[in-house]
Amino acid sequence: ETVMTQSPDSLAVSLGERATINCKSSQSVLHSSNNKNYLGWYQQKPGQPPKLLIYWASTRESGVPDRFSGSGSGTDFTLTISSLQAEDVAVYYCQQYYRTPITFGGGTKVEIK
Amino acid sequence: EVQLVESGGGLVQPGRSLRLSCAASGLTSDDHAMHWVRQAPGKGLEWVSGINWNGDSIGYADSVKGRFTISRDNAQNSLYLQMNSVRAEDTALYYCAKGNGDNPNYYYYAMDVWGQGTTVTVSS
Numbered sequence: 001e002t003v004m005t006q007s008p009d010s011l012a013v014s015l016g017e018r019a020t021i022n023c024k025s026s027q028s029v030l031h032s033s034n035n036k037n038y039l040g041w042y043q044q045k046p047g048q049p050p051k052l053l054i055y056w057a058s059t060r061e062s063g064v065p066d067r068f069s070g071s072g073s074g075t076d077f078t079l080t081i082s083s084l085q086a087e088d089v090a091v092y093y094c095q096q097y098y099r100t101p102i103t104f105g106g107g108t109k110v111e112i113k
Numbered sequence: 114e115v116q117l118v119e120s121g122g123g124l125v126q127p128g129r130s131l132r133l134s135c136a137a138s139g140l141t142s143d144d145h146a147m148h149w150v151r152q153a154p155g156k157g158l159e160w161v162s163g164i165n166w167n168g169d170s171i172g173y174a175d176s177v178k179g180r181f182t183i184s185r186d187n188a189q190n191s192l193y194l195q196m197n198s199v200r201a202e203d204t205a206l207y208y209c210a211k212g213n214g215d216n217p218n219y220y221y222y223a224m225d226v227w228g229q230g231t232t233v234t235v236s237s
Contacts, residue, residue, distance in 0.1 A: 001175070040223035042158075049208055049230060050150075050158060055223035093158055097221045100172035102148075102160040 002027045002096050006105035012113040019081040021108045023094035028074045031098060038098035041070055041079045044107075045090045053092075054079065086112065115139040115226045117209045122231030125199055133231060135192040135209030143187035146212030146220035149194045151205035152230075159205075162194065163212070163220035170220055176202075199235045206230040 003026040013019040029038045037057035042050040052061045054070035057077055067082045081088055089112060094105040121133040133149070149161040162173045162183040171183055182195040192209055208230045214222030 038221060042224075044158075049227035050224075051227070052213070052223055052225045055213060055225075061225060091157075095158075095160075095223070097223055099221075100163075101174045102163065102172070102221075104158040104160065107157045 001101055002029070002099055002103050004094055004096055004103050004105035006092075006094055006108050008108060009106070010109040010111065012111045013081075013084045014113045015086065016083050017113075019084050019088070019110055021079040021092050021094075021110075023072075023077040023079070023105050025075045025077075025096050027099075029096045029098040030074050037073055037077070038096055039070075039072070039077050040095045040097065041068075042093045042095065042104075043088075043090045044093065050093065081110070084110070084112070115211065117211065117226055117228035119207060119209045119228045119231035122207060122233045124234045124236060126237050127200060127235055128198055131196045131199060131233060133194040133196065133207055133209075133233070135194075135228060137190040137192070137211070140190060140211075143190070144217035146214060146217075146222050147183075147185060147192045148210045148212060148220065148224055149183060149192075150208045150210055150224070150227075151203075151233075152208070153202075153205045156205075161207070164192070165220045166217035170218060172220065196233070199233075201235050204233060204235045206232050 039057040041054040044050045058070045091107045148163040209228045210224035211226040212222035213225035
């Protein structure tokens with residue numbers, strides 16, 4: 001099983017400041033045949049289902065604000081919120097979908113400082 | 114707009130069975146992967162199972178392998194999860210989710226549409 005480890009567990013950032021969430025996979029999720037990283041990022045607000053933000057590690061889902069960006073390759077990935085807004089308070093999860101079982105990180109809770 | 118609506122959750126005794134359903138609407142085709150993902154109270158997300166467009170490719174989490182069965186009926190735009198021999202640790206909110214990939218033969222994709230979930234509680 002590919003273990004996804006997120007850090008930190010929680011993060012408090014001032015409005016307008018940058019938030020950075022890290023995700024490390026125990027095995028590479030880079031597929032050599034298409035050079036794609038099978039890595040997604042999700043946002044979950046209380047009482048709501050998860051929402052896809054980023055897929056293929058860096059492709060922003062349609063309608064997602066451009067303050068959200070994903071980077072990284074292989075085993076190390078980052079989700080960056082360039083200028084935190086009040087509506088970004090949520091738990092964020094990374095996910096690998098390269099191999100079965102598909103696995104999620106433990107989540108990072110983002111709050112306003 | 115694609116919408117997914119789960120149903121079939123409820124209170125079930127340990128060792129019994131339950132069948133979850135997910136009805137899809139707004140889909141223009143059936144050539145997409147589908148998944149079940151669960152979330153125990155106050156916990157993170159756990160992938161349960163995934164299926165490609167015609168059921169030829171299926172995967173399960175180790176925690177449910179041999180007990181749960183995923184299936185789909187494209188004519189009915191429906192996804193199912195047959196849960197047998199349920200345990201207390203299966204207690205969770207179960208989400209249905211659609212894969213966003215362009216190859217219908219695989220389910221290895223991110224999940225771009227989610228339902229609101231159906232709650233399963235396993236208790237005597």
